[in-house]
Amino acid sequence: MRAVLTRVKSASVEIDGQVVGSIGKGFLILLGVGPNDTEKECRYLAEKALGLRIFEDENGKMNLGLEQVDGQVLVVSQFTLYGNCRKGRRPSFVGAAGPELGNTLYEKFLEICAELGYPPQHGQFGADMKVASVNDGPVTLILDTDELMDTPRR
Numbered sequence: 001m002r003a004v005l006t007r008v009k010s011a012s013v014e015i016d017g018q019v020v021g022s023i024g025k026g027f028l029i030l031l032g033v034g035p036n037d038t039e040k041e042c043r044y045l046a047e048k049a050l051g052l053r054i055f056e057d058e059n060g061k062m063n064l065g066l067e068q069v070d071g072q073v074l075v076v077s078q079f080t081l082y083g084n085c086r087k088g089r090r091p092s093f094v095g096a097a098g099p100e101l102g103n104t105l106y107e108k109f110l111e112i113c114a115e116l117g118y119p120p121q122h123g124q125f126g127a128d129m130k131v132a133s134v135n136d137g138p139v140t141l142i143l144d145t146d147e148l149m150d151t152p153r154r
Contacts, residue, residue, distance in 0.1 A: 001041045001105070002032040002081040003143045007054050011074045011133035013123040021121030026071035027052075028133050029120075032081030033097040033105045034146075041145040042105050046112040048148060054139050062139070066118060073113055073120040076131055077106045099126060 005027050012022035029049060050073070055064040066073070082096035096102065103125040113120045123129045 001034060001037045001045045001109075001145045003045060003049055004030040004078070004081065005049055005052070005141045005143060006030075006133060007136045007139035008074075009134040009136045011131070013074065013076055013121075013132075014130045015124055015127045021074055021123060023072035023074045023121050025055075025069060025136070026066060027073050028131070029073065029075045030078040030081065030131075031075055031106060031109055032078050033102040034082060034095065035097045035101065037097060037101070037105055037145070039105070039108055041149070042108045043112055044149055045143060045145050046109055046116060049143060050113060050116050050118055052141070054141070071118075073118045074122065075106075075110060075113065075120045076123040076129060077102065077125045 008023070008026060008028045010022070010024050011028040012019050014020060027049065050066060053065045054062045055069045055071070057063040079093060079096040079102060080091070083091035083093055084095055085091050097105070106125050110120055110122055123131070
């Protein structure tokens with residue numbers, strides 16, 4: 001699984017002109033699912049992302065987590081995180097999970113976030129969405145379970 005996590009002052013997602021999710025201070029997480037991902041990667045990524053301490057403390061150091069700043073989470077599905085731009089001018093998305101697995105693990109990620117105490121605002125899998133954010137810092141991190149997890153997969 002891959003995520004682009006941005007520390008935000010606010011973020012929102014709209015579908016067909018209607019805001020379906022919005023947050024104040026917190027994390028905007030764009031989430032992509034790969035074809036070999038399982039619930040194991042899903043849980044690992046959720047725990048890793050939500051546990052990051054990337055908010056500034058009183059000394060200006062990135063030392064505080066979501067809990068300390070009363071932060072919120074907005075999660076948006078983003079299969080294009082698996083886009084391959086090596087050849088030609090049009091990205092290939094064959095590296096992304098199919099819709100069934102993608103949606104299942106997206107929903108599982110939302111569920112795990114809620115279990116961990118951060119019920120997320122979210123978009124809708126497969127929908128044409130407009131995402132707005134006010135980046136804070138800016139601080140943006142890329143998390144990829146293929147690179148983060150200690151144990152080799154299958």
